[in-house]
Amino acid sequence: MxxxxxxxxxxxxxxxxxxxxxxxxxxxxxxxxxxxxxxxxxxxxxxxxxxxxxxxxxxxxRTATVSGPSMLPTLRDGDRLLLVQAGYHDPQYGDVVVIDRSQKGEPPIIKRVIGRAGDEIDIDFETGQVRRNGQTLDEPYLNEPTLTRRDVEFPVTVPEGSVFVMGDNRNHSADSRTREIGMIDLRRVMGKAVYRFLPAGRAGEID
The missing domain is CATH 1.20.5 (Single alpha-helices involved in coiled-coils or other helix-helix interfaces)
Structure with a gap:
């Protein structure tokens, strides 16, 4: 059991x-x-x-890399930038834009928008002052006054579908003051630079 x-x-x-x-x-x-x-x-x-x-x-x-000193002091050689492309078809005064130069077999350039279609741009190379439609521009972003004359005669009127651009380092910049670059067709504007992400120590929005 x-x-x-x-x-x-x-x-x-x-x-x-x-x-x-x-x-x-x-x-x-x-x-x-x-x-x-x-x-x-x-x-x-x-x-x-x-x-x-x-x-x-x-x-x-998209991204872009600054090459050269033409945008000092705002941007330095080697800065890496973030661009806005989508919906950017109407550049405004003061925008920092990247311009396609591939049609001439050259790398893009980075400049600031100074004039838009219909604007009259004049430069007094004695005083370094830039005038848009008769009004002297306040340009706190400049490295130094605009004293260097190129091969474009002023005043000039910006044609339809174009913008007039210059670098912030005016006396060391090839821009719309030269016939080689001239007025920029809006179709060649690749985008607006809005943010610098490299170098990390200088990262931030672009004024």
Missing amino acids: LEQQYRTRQDARREHDFRYDIKNSLNTRERRRGAVAEVYEWVESCVIAVGVILLIFAFAA
Whole structure:
């Protein structure tokens, strides 16, 4: 009788252990599936984020690198800039823009918009003052007054579909004062520079 009771208890224990092992195995599998699902979701989120960034840079924004001293003190040689492209079709006074020069086999240039279609631009190279439609411009961004004359005769009127641009480092800038560059067709404006992201120590919005 005692032996039978002992065997019954042993059988019950083995059945309990068997059920426990099955349950534990199922729980382990569920945990593994949960971990795999979590990793998959994380990877999927990263892929989507990268895709969004690529789309933004392809259609809405791009980067540019400053070359040379023509935009001192605002921008320095080697600065890396973020440009706005999407919907930017009407440059405003003071905008810093990147201009495509690929049609002449040359790299882009970065300048500031001084005149728009219909504006009369005049420069007094004795005083260094720039006038737009008879009004002397307040230009706090300049490195020095505009004293260097190029090969364009002033005053000039900006034609339709164009802008007149100059660098902030006026006496060391090739810009709309030269016939080689001249008035800039709006179709050649690649975008507006809005943010400097490198070097990190000088990162910030562009005035």
